Amino acid sequence: MRVEKRKVARVVLLDPEDRILLIHGYEPADPTSTWWFTPGGGLEGEETREQAALRELAEETGISDVRLGPLLWRRMCSFPFDGRRWEQDEWYYLARTTQTVTDTRGLTGLEQRSVAGLRWWTSAELSAARETVYPTRLAELLRTLLDEGPPCTPVVLSPEYA
8 A cells, every 4th residue: 555655845954054953753652762853744734834833833943034036955764653654755945044042842742742842953063963863964964064065956855764
């Protein structure tokens, strides 16, 4: 049986100091299983990916004062979470903001049970991190983005299956 891939829009949100905002998540049934990831989520109704990116960013971080930039990367992934398998087609958009104060009051019930907090990371901090971060090459991707600017066409990342 073929599972329909969930269409997801994610945001690589940078502040004026080029720090990236990541969410610290964990498995609801096992809070010791943790990872960091970019804000974003699935499309709702007839939303475009850009609309979903902005909505999800506002819901998960409280940040709505953003300039949404180009599509940077695309990734297929599959992973177990909260008792089910998720199959996702993720698109990562660049966004910039001057608003660095976050507010997680917009989290869904599942997110409330699986989000430990938010943190702004410098590229150096991300490169030195020993924690799990998704996508797994995010430190390298961010460094390239900061050094070279957005790619002319979106980079297709290797699929990730957990």
